Amino acid sequence: MHFIDTLGHGALTTVKLTVYAGLIGFAIALVAGTAMLSRFVVVRFVARTYTEVFRGASELVILYFFVFALPQLFDITLSVFTGAVIALSVNIGAYEAEVVRGAVRSVPRGQTEAAIALNMSPFLRLRRIIVPQAFVAMLPPINVLTVQLCKATALVSIIGLTDLTRASQDIIELNGQWARYAGEALIGYYLINTVINQLFRLLERHFKRGRDIGGTVRV
Amino acid sequence: MFDFDFFVSTLSPIARGLEVTVEITLAGTGIAMVLGLVFEVLRRSRFRVVRWPVAFVRDFIQNTPLLLQAIFFFYVFPEYGLFKLSPFVSGIIVIGIQYSTYTSEVYRAGIDGVPAGQWQAARALNFSRTDTWRRVILPQAIPPVLPALGNYLISMFKDTPQLLVIGVLDMVGVAKAIGSENYEYTEPMIAAGIFFIILSFLASLVVRRLESRFGAHL
Numbered sequence: 001m002h003f004i005d006t007l008g009h010g011a012l013t014t015v016k017l018t019v020y021a022g023l024i025g026f027a028i029a030l031v032a033g034t035a036m037l038s039r040f041v042v043v044r045f046v047a048r049t050y051t052e053v054f055r056g057a058s059e060l061v062i063l064y065f066f067v068f069a070l071p072q073l074f075d076i077t078l079s080v081f082t083g084a085v086i087a088l089s090v091n092i093g094a095y096e097a098e099v100v101r102g103a104v105r106s107v108p109r110g111q112t113e114a115a116i117a118l119n120m121s122p123f124l125r126l127r128r129i130i131v132p133q134a135f136v137a138m139l140p141p142i143n144v145l146t147v148q149l150c151k152a153t154a155l156v157s158i159i160g161l162t163d164l165t166r167a168s169q170d171i172i173e174l175n176g177q178w179a180r181y182a183g184e185a186l187i188g189y190y191l192i193n194t195v196i197n198q199l200f201r202l203l204e205r206h207f208k209r210g211r212d213i214g215g216t217v218r219v
Numbered sequence: 220m221f222d223f224d225f226f227v228s229t230l231s232p233i234a235r236g237l238e239v240t241v242e243i244t245l246a247g248t249g250i251a252m253v254l255g256l257v258f259e260v261l262r263r264s265r266f267r268v269v270r271w272p273v274a275f276v277r278d279f280i281q282n283t284p285l286l287l288q289a290i291f292f293f294y295v296f297p298e299y300g301l302f303k304l305s306p307f308v309s310g311i312i313v314i315g316i317q318y319s320t321y322t323s324e325v326y327r328a329g330i331d332g333v334p335a336g337q338w339q340a341a342r343a344l345n346f347s348r349t350d351t352w353r354r355v356i357l358p359q360a361i362p363p364v365l366p367a368l369g370n371y372l373i374s375m376f377k378d379t380p381q382l383l384v385i386g387v388l389d390m391v392g393v394a395k396a397i398g399s400e401n402y403e404y405t406e407p408m409i410a411a412g413i414f415f416i417i418l419s420f421l422a423s424l425v426v427r428r429l430e431s432r433f434g435a436h437l
Contacts, residue, residue, distance in 0.1 A: 154284035
């Protein structure tokens, strides 16, 4: 009976990793995504390199790098949890940066021109005009990526964090019931991701309200 | 600190792991391309008893991690005294099934992109259902989505390391083994990482070629 507690604790770690890395990753993506559209070559180059490297490397390699290699190379101490959050954030952030870039570019040029005409600074332009409009276009792909992130958190079970996957394995080590407990963990992930999908559906509905998006422009 | 000689010595075993990675990716892609199409065509079935279970299974697979699916698949059959597959074969099957749920979405976009008039014309010409799919719809639906399928090939390539939980010795599996032997993960993991970045970059160039050839944006 106490097995449900073990799985519950594991699931909580999975949810925490997803939420933390999801939020930090999105923040990174906003910076990197807009930086890829910068006027300055150096800024564009740095942002491009970041996304190419972290989209190109395997998640598991990135995880090992941040948890084992980085602390050693630079002589810093990181808890495994913190290292995992950083690794997952920079990885998902690289994917989301592409989404941000695409969404920002999808905002009609006239919006930028109008903002310039109104004498807005570049930053204000991004914050008040471009990003809010781009945000709606970002939601569906970010939803897909967040589910992908939640699934990727299962990798932390390899480096010794007790998430939902590890918890199920710990139980199986005691009683050998593979089908039952690996199955329950699978259902756990399915439920978590169903909640994520529903949340994004709500967000989408909320931000689309009162906007004319998805169809042709009506004049 | 970073030991360069150790780093160099890890390169050749990891390159052998690369072979496993590539084999799994190619075989997995084969499964994903075929099964994804089957999923999508079945999801469009006239019969609800076919449509609904297929949609649910696909949804379930898509929303659960590959790592855990691999564990489940690899250990559950032997638990019931059924057949036991090698880690390599199990890995191919699991990764192929996981990605078939993604490719089925790609096929969906491709099939939706075929104009309704094509279906109507096929019916007017008295084509059977099979012929309509085989001769009219699919030849038009698949070429535009090839680049999108190629992108999944790249992500499958990056997902193969997860199979080390069932004992597949791909690049990362080898790197991890070297690491635990020497109590030193930095060099082998960096080596594996570099291999990955180079290969994914090369693969993305190929996909870009496909894109310009078929000129589709999905």
